[in-house]
Amino acid sequence: MNQHRPFAALDIRGLKKSFDRPAVDGLDLTVRTGEFYTLLGPNGAGKTTTLRMVAGLLRPDAGSISIVGIDALADPVSAKQRMAWVSDEPMIYDKLTPFEYLEFVAGLWGIDPTAGEANARELIGWLGLGPHADERCEGFSKGMRQKVALAGALVHDPSLIILDEPLTGLDAGSARQVKNVLRERVAAGGTVIMTTHILEVAERMADRIGVIAGGRLIAEGTLGELRLKAGKGDTSLEDTFLALVAEQAEAEAA
């Protein structure tokens, strides 16, 4: 009997990408719909390269990427319609106001102006950008720019939001606002995939955590499952993460 199963928000199979050396080396990864998934890994592990391939910013050498059931390599436009990408360096237009920036993003995604405007006003309120909504972004701090970029990612109501180090350089207040918005998005049925070096954030927010090293997924699961795999008892994610990465490094050296 064929039972209807919802598509995974993201399904990656055998993904490969090399620059001078392999950056992503046969990666398999599945993120379920409605999940908050955090990708951890040491510097140069292949996290950003993986996510940039998913976002359509890099072309893989091999493998497949499926976004909510859409083959992102065969039909990138449909896949992009369903997702949003936020990089660690907020890239926005200095000469536009947050409101105009959101109008621009809504226009690019072909969102109905009325719905787009309602989303924009709501997001601007949520992220505390209200007093600056009609000020040009050129004088904004990094935190405010990051919030504008995040609002841009959410204004077209994507099913999958991919964020690369979104909390880097944010003060505690801004980080809290961003985390709240992401949590609400997941509560509403959206899927969030995020890389971070702040392990505490992963520990507190993620439903599942994936650990990448050497371009491969070396461990995946809830915090408890990762602790079990690392053979660590009731330790912090930091200890678990370091144990897993060290184990992988030893295995590669052997």
Place this chain on the structure above:
Amino acid sequence: MSHTASLTWFAHHEFRLAWRDWLAMLTAGKPGRVKIVAVALIVFAVFMHLAAHSIVAKFADIGLETDIDRGTFVIITCCALLAWSLMMSQAMESVTRAFYARSDMDLILSSPVAARRAFAVRIATMAFSTVLMAALLAAPFINVLAWRGGVRWLAAYGVVVGIGATAAAMAVALTVALFRTIGPQKTRMAAQIVAAVIGAMFVIGLQVAAIMSYGTMFQLAFLQTDFVVSLVPAVDSIVWWPARAILGDMAALLGVLTAGLLLLTASVVIFSARFGEHAIAAAGASVGRVRQRRWLQSFRRSSPKGTLRRKEWILLKRDPWLLSQTLMQLLYLLPPALMLWKAFGRSNDDLVLLVPVLVMAAGQLAGGLAWLAISGEDAPDLVATAPLPASFVTRAKIEAVCGSVALIFAPFVLVMTYASPRDGIVSAIFVAVSAMAATLIQLWFRTQARRKHFRRRQTSSRIATFAEAFSSIAWAATAGLAAAGRWQGAVITGVIALGILFGVRAVSPPKP
């Protein structure tokens, strides 16, 4: 470390940085290209010497012992003034950059080295770079004159040093004056606009004067008219010292050099002490908060293509600095506009002269705008992750560029069509072709850059820069010849222009 040692050490540091900047500019930041660049420079130097030979060799015998007249002094002095205005423009750019670029300013100001000494060296380095650049550009002409007319012409190098030092000194004084009068927040843009205007002012001023007086755009003819010659001082006046020095008068050379170096020294002594304060003030100059009053309005209904086009226009419109940099090229349209105005409503065969000017300007303007729209995308990830095919985005950006060019050139073409239908139609066709060619070159050589780095676009790809210039020149020549009814020549230059395009396409980097 002693004061002298610290000065020498800092000078060494500055020159090393300046050298690496030069090298990076020439190699576009790719160290592996040094050999290729060296060969290209040799070829370029040979080409420039050949070109210089065809232009100035016939003047090599002019000397002070010959029966020299005021007309000749006027022309030599105007050439020196042109060089001076360009050096002044470059020096102002350097001073402004030094004020506002944070790079090592924090390190210098927080170190125990006396800031005054550090900035004195920095001003001297800027002057040296300005003089070096001018000397390199003038070298082919001076060398040819020295080869054909004797070593006395080498004194012209001394004049370059003298007027270069004067230009650097005045650039520092003018920038500091701007800083004190309009404040650090506005100085950056104002200084860059002033620099660009100074660079263009001399040529344009001469052209305007020539058109107003004689209805011609040829400055040399204007400069040699009895009217101009009757206005200038006698041949033994001090005004002609730079011209005399160029012709090999050692006393005049000594005077020019001494005056220039004295001015530079005075500028270093007076302004180096305050340079640090101004740099700190520049760092503290926050970007003003500008409100747009869009919050009260609703989102507009627009297609993705329309959204992209509007974004390009808004960004350009809201950036006065960028707008000034882009439209600065249009300053050169002022003389043709004046000529059109004078010819309006009556048949004028001279209008054919305007056709290549318009075509050339359209190519250059389109190149700048295309770089901004295609390479200077400040949110590349956003546009790349939008659910639109890449070709769709590119088309929208090209439309934005072509729309802007059409908007600017349409009035010229319309007035021209009214005055001379054939010239108007030829202009319309070749303005479009030249703009499209420049846009395509920018498209083929696109790189990822920030809009604020617009001034560095020439260094990102030397091939694209030269190709854009040569393409515009070739299309301008084609248009000029076609407007003059010289079809055979027009076909030849048209084929050359197409050859440039195909050649550039062949060597353009593969798509990422």
